[in-house]
Amino acid sequence: MISNGFRIRLLSVLVACALAFSAAAADLEGLLKQLPGKDYAGTARVCEAIVAEGADAIAGLCARLVPLGKGDDNAVRYALSGMAKHVTRAGAANERETYVAGLVAGLAQQPEPECKAFILQQLQFAGTDTAVTAIAPLVNDAGVTNEAIMALTAIGTPVAADALKTAEAGAGDAVKANIGFALARMATSPAEVTASSVPESTEGVILPERFIEARDLAQAGKTRKAARICKELLQTHVPPVICIQILDLAVSIEGGKAQPVLMGLMNHHGAECRQAALTHAAKLLNKSSIKKWERIQKKAAPEVQAEIAAMLAGKR
Amino acid sequence: MSKASRPTLNRRGFLKTAAGIGLFTIVPRHALGGEGYTAPSEELTKAVIGVGGMGQGHLTMPGSRLLAVCDVDRGHLNDVLSRCESYVKGYADFREVLQRDDIDIVHIPTPPHWHALISVAAAEAGKDIWCEKPMARTIYEGQKVVEVVQKHERIFRLNTWFRFQGDFYDFGTTVEPIKKAVENRLFGWPLKVTVGMATGFTWKFQWVGRTDLAPQPVPAELDYEMWLGPAPYKPYHPHRVHQTFRGYWDYDGGGLGDMGQHYLDPVQYLLEKDDTSPVEIEVDAPQQHPDAVGTWRRIVMRYADGCEIIFDGESKADRVPFIEGPEGKLYKGFESDVKGLKEKVDALPAPAPQITDFSEAVRTRQKFALNESNGHRSCTLVNLGTIAVRLGRNLKFDPVAQRFIGDEGANRLLQQPMRGPWHL
Structure with a gap:
């Protein structure tokens, strides 16, 4: 027999839950009404608040997408695309993972190809390795094969590449060809290491596995292979903090022989990497390398010319 | 081979x-x-x-x-x-x-x-x-x-030509006398250039997209698949194609995409920035729709040497200098606070010659005045602008690596995958 007291308590809990749920729903509706944001601050405030509602709320928004021409879902599209931009700013790794988890859940429940395509386009923009498992089966879904391939291409990590290679086995000729083009692009334009794994300080930085391999090889005296890995890594879009560590390792292995590696950085890497390379180069200069640096200086972009000139100043 | x-x-x-x-x-x-x-x-x-x-x-x-x-x-x-x-x-x-x-x-x-x-x-x-x-x-x-x-x-x-011929929209002269004044530092250095209504340029905000495109049957005469080509598939609507495609991010960038290189390429030439790009981009714009291009208020691009280009979309002021430097200003109509500017400019030598006849460039295998290299840099101004507008946030750019610094979202817009089988 249930007592009246218990009934009242149960009823109170249920009412409280219902009120909380409707308040959250009302909050979300209120947030959606503020979109499109009039400016960056306004948009960011709304996106931040929606992400704070969690992955379920984001999946719920995905469920409200309707195919073009079947209703006005612009508020939802502004919200989902606004969050994609908001969470890809520097230092927002946690928000990004919440957002991606929400999209992944939403993708699984969305039956409409046009809406799935829209979600995949947001993953193309903001997706991380977390989304790869959900996207991979869609590579062989005729309704969204292109969007799935484009999303994995943009994610661009080894995990995304592996997913494409796996999908290739079950693909028809046309999809196979598209996967081939995507893998070729990923090989020449690899993904950046995401901000989450690259703190501002080098302390605690998560280093690419290949770099750790190179460092271990160098320590074991296998310097030639270690140097080769360093060179390969420097061909990719590594963030400055990692680029600097690779350079340090390359120079410690090769000494003056690392000059060509340092020279090769001048036209394709950011200012911090270039500066690190030039700092090393200044210490390794000799008559022969000065001449090579002068030749590189002549062909370099104006900014780089000035940087090389500063490095060579007083060394000639 | x-x-x-x-x-x-x-x-x-x-x-x-x-x-x-x-x-x-x-x-x-x-x-x-x-x-x-x-x-x-x-x-x-x-x-x-x-x-x-x-x-x-x-x-x-x-x-x-x-x-x-x-x-x-x-x-x-x-x-x-x-x-x-x-x-x-x-x-x-x-x-x-x-x-x-x-x-x-x-x-x-x-x-x-x-x-x-x-x-x-x-x-x-x-x-x-x-x-x-x-x-x-x-x-x-x-x-x-x-x-x-x-x-x-x-x-x-x-196909833009203002760096070497033709009146520079409503500015009131060709680019050549401005170039002479700038390269002889008659306004000093660094310079701030404002491109907007007050200086003779309209950003054509009529090229915005629509957010209510219900799919329609593809006309029999149009190969829509081929029209889309590398762009993501979107159901056909006549507003997407032909003249009005400019209003959709998948194909262009609104008035900025349409007119930007006409207006900005000569500015890049004036500022001697044909082989570099800005290092900072500031933007003030409302949130953009994921598909349809919208309007924006102001974009500021700053080069490493302090030169600035301001894309003025609001045009609140009637009288704004086109060029402003520490030693003088130049307004629409070649009006200036530099005393005797016109006479000074007349006395200056012409800027370095350019190959302005494309047939001559083809026959002699010499670079045309506006070629792939400087054209890429002035197009980069347009694309930096559209990326900033789409993201709504300020950006830092490395003009040598040609990548954004510390902004993966922006870098994903640098290189967008193409719809298969199209690829570069």
């Missing part, structure tokens, strides 16, 4: 060699075929790919004979063919045009999402290229055009 890399003497090779040994200057033209006659071997030939809106103007660009036209809309194609000489052949697929050995120059007045793909394919096929602005829809696509055009030693020109 690709056709372009074969060491054979093709039509242009012959023309260049002939020009080199003076054939065309020693032999009077009338001796070859009478007064006003152009011998077929001397004549450059062209194809125009995309003959709708902008393509109409390219049909009659001087200096070459039209042999082929191409369009994915049969209506456009048939309309143009009905007005052409009978020897002009029509195509629905640009790849067939590029296979013709008798075509020297390929004009590319398609929507921008096709510019880089066709430019690269044309360069690989050994053609010289006259491409509409904006040069490419992404910064990466622009880099690829530069790389492939230079690899195959092609001559490339972009």
Whole structure:
């Protein structure tokens, strides 16, 4: 027999839950009404608040997408695309993972190809390795094969590449060809290491596995292979903090022989990497390398010319 | 081995060699075929790919004979063919045009999402290229055009011209006297340049997209798949295609995409920034729709040396200097607070000469005034602007690596995957 007291308590809990749920729903509706944001601050405030509602709320928004021409879902599209931009700013790794988890859940429940395509386009923009498992089966879904391939291409990590290679086995000729083009692009334009794994300080930085391999090889005296890995890594879009560590390792292995590696950085890497390379180069200069640096200086972009000139100043 | 890399003497090779040994200057033209006659071997030939809106103007660009036209809309194609000489052949697929050995120059007045793909394919096929602005829809696509055009030693020109001819919109003069004043530092350095209504330029905010496009049947005459090409698939609506495509991010960037390179390329030339790009971009814009381009209020681009370009979309003030430096200002109509500016400018030597005749550039294999390299940099101004507007946030850019610093979202917009099977 249930007592009246218990009934009242149960009823109170249920009412409280219902009120909380409707308040959250009302909050979300209120947030959606503020979109499109009039400016960056306004948009960011709304996106931040929606992400704070969690992955379920984001999946719920995905469920409200309707195919073009079947209703006005612009508020939802502004919200989902606004969050994609908001969470890809520097230092927002946690928000990004919440957002991606929400999209992944939403993708699984969305039956409409046009809406799935829209979600995949947001993953193309903001997706991380977390989304790869959900996207991979869609590579062989005729309704969204292109969007799935484009999303994995943009994610661009080894995990995304592996997913494409796996999908290739079950693909028809046309999809196979598209996967081939995507893998070729990923090989020449690899993904950046995401901000989450690259703190501002080098302390605690998560280093690419290949770099750790190179460092271990160098320590074991296998310097030639270690140097080769360093060179390969420097061909990719590594963030400055990692680029600097690779350079340090390359120079410690090769000494003056690392000059060509340092020279090769001048036209394709950011200012911090270039500066690190030039700092090393200044210490390794000799008559022969000065001449090579002068030749590189002549062909370099104006900014780089000035940087090389500063490095060579007083060394000639 | 690709056709372009074969060491054979093709039509242009012959023309260049002939020009080199003076054939065309020693032999009077009338001796070859009478007064006003152009011998077929001397004549450059062209194809125009995309003959709708902008393509109409390219049909009659001087200096070459039209042999082929191409369009994915049969209506456009048939309309143009009905007005052409009978020897002009029509195509629905640009790849067939590029296979013709008798075509020297390929004009590319398609929507921008096709510019880089066709430019690269044309360069690989050994053609010289006259491409509409904006040069490419992404910064990466622009880099690829530069790389492939230079690899195959092609001559490339972009279809904007204000750095070397014509009144600079409503500014009130050509660019040349401004260049003379700037390069002689009559306003000092660094400079701030404002591009907006008050200085003579309108950002054409009518090129915004619609957010209510219900799918419609594709017209029988349009190959919509081919029109979309590398762009993501979106259901057909007439507002997406032809003149109004500018309002959709997948194909262009609104008024900024449409007019940006016309307005900004001369500014880049004035500021001596043909081989670099800004390091900071600040933006003030409302949130953008994921598909439809919207408006924006202000974009500021800052170079490493302190020079600034302000894209003024609001145009709140009536009188704003076009150029402002520590030693003077220049307003619309060449008005200035620098005493005797006009006289000073008249007394200055002309700026360095440029090759402004595309036929001459093709024959002599010299870079055209606005070519793939400086064109890529001025298109980068446009693309930096559209990325900043789409993201709504300020950005830092490395002009050497040509990547954003510390912003993965922005870097994903540098290089957007293409819809298969199209790829660069």
